[in-house]
Amino acid sequence: MSKLQIICDKNKKSNNIRNLLEKKIKSNHFKRENLIIVIGGDGFMLQTLKKNKDSKKNFYGINSGNYGFLMNKFSSKNIIKNLYRSNVVSISPLEMIVKNKSNQIKKSIAINEVSVLRQSRQAASLSIKQGTRTIIKKLVSDGVLVSTPAGSTAYNLSVHGPILSLHSNKLSISPISAFRPRRWKGKIVNDKLKIIIKNLNPVKRPISAVADNLEVRNAKSIIVKTNNKIKFNLLYDKNRSLQKKIKIEQLRKETN
Secondary structure, eight states, X not given: OOOOEEEEOSSHHHHHHHHHHHHHHHHTTOOOTXXXXXXXXXXXXXXXXXXXXXXXXXXXEEEOSSSOTTSBOXXXXXXXXXXXXXXXXXXXXXXXXXEETTOXXXXXXXXXXXXXXXXXXXXXXXXXXXXXXXXXXXXXXXEEEEEOTTTTTTHHHHXXXXXXXXXXXXXXXXXXXXXXXXXXXXXXXXXXXXXXXXXXXXXXXXXXXEETTEEEOSEEEEEEEEOTTOOEEEEEOTTOOHHHHHHHHHHHHHHO
């Protein structure tokens, strides 16, 4: 069995938390197998999960960034107790398969969302299918997002997409600044079938496809599907679960 690991972002606040944490772990003789403690923000957690996607380990995030939706709040007093009592949430990422204008195939995973974005001043012109069913024949917009439940409170919420329950087995497809049809609000779909997004005019209206933070430019077609073979086990403090955070955001949206 592998020992506890601490992975820390490179900034002063993260290093200070790491120093305090190491002292607490040592003085309390804390041991937990197959645990990775990640100190940083949401972006750093996403990077770390991707790098360790085959590790089968548990990830406990400590926030040293801004919002830290995927992270836990650091408490010097209660950190060891929180680590012992933390609850696990398993999530699967999206897999993005992109064919570019040179017919090269590029793959990546996305924990929050896959975003398809216009690459020039020209709006994107897209068709979207799920399996054999057409969702929209022609969407003229700045782009479109396919979001997981875990990512539905991130970029998806900023473009007025719906917040999804963590165990809903759904994905959100949300337009970004839709021009035609102007009133199309997107769609919530089952996560079992693959979503196919095609660029209807790749020469005049180039697009890029982004999986969390990895970009593929000049995309002709993008396939997005849930990869259930990968499971990320995230640990959360008692009473601060990911599901509870999602519900808080849902209530906040409804009362705004």
